[in-house]
């Protein structure tokens with residue numbers, strides 16, 4: 001069996017990928033390496049017999065050591081968004097280290113339509129995809145749609161007030177669960193598709209704000225009214241809530257991207273890679289209805 005390394009193993013996606021490699025695809029712990037900036041965050045993986053290695057995309061020499069002896073590498077994109085350009089530099093560092101270390105197949109978590117996306121961080125993903133192609137390494141790019149899980153940051157508050165302010169307009173967005181993204185990544189690591197391929201991972205439907213709100217409402221039994229605002233108005237509200245500028249800009253740009261139709265993309269790539277159906281937003285909300293309920297959240 002090829003040796004597989006997952007970066008960002010302390011993060012939510014990285015952890016789920018490793019769980020799917022073990023539980024869904026039946027890999028032995030000895031086939032895996034879990035890598036993180038801080039391996040002390042991985043005690044339960046070490047306890048399973050999985051080798052842990054330190055991998056920080058700000059440290060190229062350390063990355064070459066971490067990637068040595070590995071056949072297939074999953075690069076989980078970092079969450080470094082506060083400093084423009086830093087994330088792309090980190091990813092390029094990881095790709096260069098992968099090449100030096102002799103990685104045989106590279107898998108990367110990107111985003112839908114990075115070439116025309118209005119989202120502030122789209123250039124990071126586009127630049128990383130280009131760097132992977134330029135490296136000459138065999139690759140699979142997984143363009144993960146916006147997670148269902150992202151709604152958990154705002155929906156409890158929206159449901160408490162009964163109002164969701166959005167600048168999505170009449171645009172549609174196809175989401176997918178983080179766990180399904182992890183399952184697809186694990187599938188690719190176990191059995192990489194032949195040739196260099198790019199997949200866009202989405203669930204089976206693309207929804208308007210009203211359709212998303214109706215699903216949240218049905219799951220929780222709480223009314224939720226969608227109020228359409230401009231990007232500037234949304235930015236004012238988010239700043240007023242105390243969010244840092246780079247987060248405000250990112251959230252407003254994401255809504256603008258929906259409004260422009262760039263997230264209105266449904267594919268069957270998840271099913272192709274995993275032979276299973278993606279979880280719908282309805283089922284995701286149903287499974288999270290306790291956490292979404294404002295009373296249960298103490299809001």
Ligand SMILES: NC(=O)c1ccc[n+]([C@@H]2O[C@H](COP(=O)([O-])OP(=O)(O)OC[C@H]3O[C@@H](n4cnc5c(N)ncnc54)[C@H](OP(=O)(O)O)[C@@H]3O)[C@@H](O)[C@H]2O)c1
Nearest residue numbers: 008009010011012013036037056057077078079145146147
């Ligand atoms: N599609 C979406 O809707 C969506 C939503 C949120 C995030 N994302 C992207 O997908 C990635 C994984 O999502 P998630 O939910 O697992 O996010 P998360 O739980 O916030 O994890 C952040 C990840 O970034 C890694 N990281 C940060 N700095 C790093 C560095 N210097 N070197 C190496 N790794 C570094 C962390 O690895 P360690 O802590 O193990 O070092 C961790 O795996 C995120 O980092 C982000 O790029 C996508």
